[in-house]
Amino acid sequence: MARLAAFDMDGTLLMPNHHLGDETLRTLNRLREERQMTLAFATGRHVLEMRHILGTLSLEAFLITGNGTRIHSTEGELLHRQDLAPEAAEIVLHSHWETQASMHVFNDTGWMTQNEIPELLRAHVYSGFKYRLTDLKRLPSHQVTKICFCGDHDDLRRLKIQLNEALGDKAFLCFSAVDCLEVLPTGCNKGSALNVLSQHLGLTMKDCMAFGDAMNDREMLSSVGHGLIMGNAMAQLKADLPHLPVIGHCNKQAVSHYLTHWLDTPNLTYSPE
Structure with a gap:
């Protein structure tokens, strides 16, 4: 039971x-x-x-x-x-990625991204939860819980290969939706x-x-x-x-x-x- x-x-x-x-x-x-x-x-x-x-x-x-x-x-x-290892956060935040996907960073203070993307707020209309526009490269790498990329699924699949090559076992990658790839702490x-x-x-x-x-x-x-x-x-x-x-x-x-x-x-x- x-x-x-x-x-x-x-x-x-x-x-x-x-x-x-x-x-x-x-x-x-x-x-x-x-x-x-x-x-x-x-x-x-x-x-x-x-x-x-x-x-x-x-x-x-x-x-x-x-x-x-x-x-x-x-x-x-x-x-x-459990937070993303600072070394992994540093790599993701400061590397150049061949992708059209938008990057989103989360920690205990909330959700941060660099550009207005109103369509992403539709999933949060029930709660009113919103992102804060932030220069992500200026975020301290030791204050990152997870990082998400949102975009076309095929584009994200190619990005996942890039991230895997760069991060190895420093992070865990998974799709939380067809249009959302997440970079999470190992394990x-x-x-x-x-x-x-x-x-x-x-x-x-x-x-x-x-x-x-x-x-x-x-x-x-x-x-x-x-x-x-x-x-x-x-x-x-x-x-x-x-x-x-x-x-x-x-x-x-x-x-x-x-x-x-x-x-x-x-x-x-x-x-x-």
Whole structure:
């Protein structure tokens, strides 16, 4: 029996309009009230944004943010932190990259980028979280949690080759979406962070269930007792984890649909909408 449920946000819990559906919210509350399950949101989003979202929902959950770089308790206590190695941050910030992608830097103060890109704010309309225009080359390399590049997927795939050659084992690279490539601390991902949280709660990863849709969910989904892939997930994620069940699309609140079945009719075979 699962005792901890971890949820990715974008493409998983959130609908394409970046809002959490009413059915999903009701089902999450059912998990807590009827099964006394602990909830965790495991997301690439910043903790400042997630605190705002949780506040509007009045929902108690642990936060794994920045793709595993931070873990906070339900009371807001920092349980774990991991930053990009200064040497890696220095390389990424001060090298020339053959790419059209935009660069974005995150630390505890927020989100920084160099140019106005209004379309990127659409994903944050629910929370109002925004970037600050900053000369990224002037940022101290020891104050960088993670770096993201946003752009065309094929361009990002070529950039990933460049970054791998330059960074080696100094950082971990992954796609959090088809149009977003992330540079994270070595060994840092949602799976490793969920393991830290599980141990903190006196649980094992086998006691966890998790839902996700992108390559930054891979380690988490593959290491829990019950991992579920969204129907709208990246093709590479489905190909890498063919043994995991695929549920419906986030636009139909598929997480709620699956969990309602799990709560009410666990003896019946589940069929996505």
